[in-house]
Amino acid sequence: MVSFTHREPGTCAACWQQAGLEQISALEPEKLFNETTSVIVLAAHPDDESLGAGGLISMALERGIKVHVIACSFxxxxxPDSKTHTAAQLAALRKAELAQAMDRLQPQGTHAGRLHLHCLGLGDGQLxxxxxxxxxxxxxxxxxxCLIASTYRGDGHPDHEILGRIAAACAAAHDACHLEFPIWY
Structure with a gap:
């Protein structure tokens, strides 16, 4: 199991190789989106949605599929030890960055208006x-x-892992596709 806190370095490449990275096959968009009516991206923090699922969001929107991004915290x-930003300042900055990322992903023209951002404003580190x-x-x-994409259940970050478990249970209950993306790769 990979473990992570913000005070430690990221996971080494050898650990990911041992975890079976080579066994993951590439997604085939035509098969993936063949019967998909909507996409939900469940993200713990601003940037998880872009780093982990930005390409997925873009591909779905290009196909005219509605996308809901649920950002759980800011x-x-x-x-926590920042000398330049308080937690409130950091939350405001990251919220603005999230809005900017969504603006960049939002298509213009016929597919405009299909990307919906939902900010829950829950406590970071307390999900x-x-x-x-x-x-x-x-x-x-x-x-x-629906296709539900979430952070990976084995990512090592507690907020990421709980979202992966919640998304997997929801997908199973709705007979939906669930994709997981690691952030601390």
Whole structure:
């Protein structure tokens, strides 16, 4: 199991190789989106959605598929020892960056208006204790034909892992496709 906190270096490449990285096959967009009616991206912190699923979001939008991005926190606990930003300042900065990322992903023309951002504003680093709010937000958009993408259950970051478990359970309950993306690769 990979473990991570913001105070430690990232996971070494050899650990990911041992975890089976080579066995992951590439996604085939035509098969993936063949029966997909909507995409839900469940992200713990601003930037998880872009780093982990930006390409998926873009491909879905290009095909005219509605996308819901659920950002659970604003990442205010990512730099607790910062000498330049308070947690509130960091949250505001990351919220603005999230909005900018969504603007860049939003297509123009015929597919405009298909990308929807939902900010839950839950406590960064505390998502395990806020599972009911996350489940409720996810359930609002889940259903047959949806594809749910979330952070990886084995990512090593507790917020990422709980979202992966919540998304997997929701996908199973709706007979939906669930994709996981690692952030601390």
């Amino acid at each position: 990442g205010e606990a990512s730099h 395990e204790t806020q599972q009911e709010q996350i489940r409720a937000a996810l359930e609002q958009h889940a259903g047959k034909g």
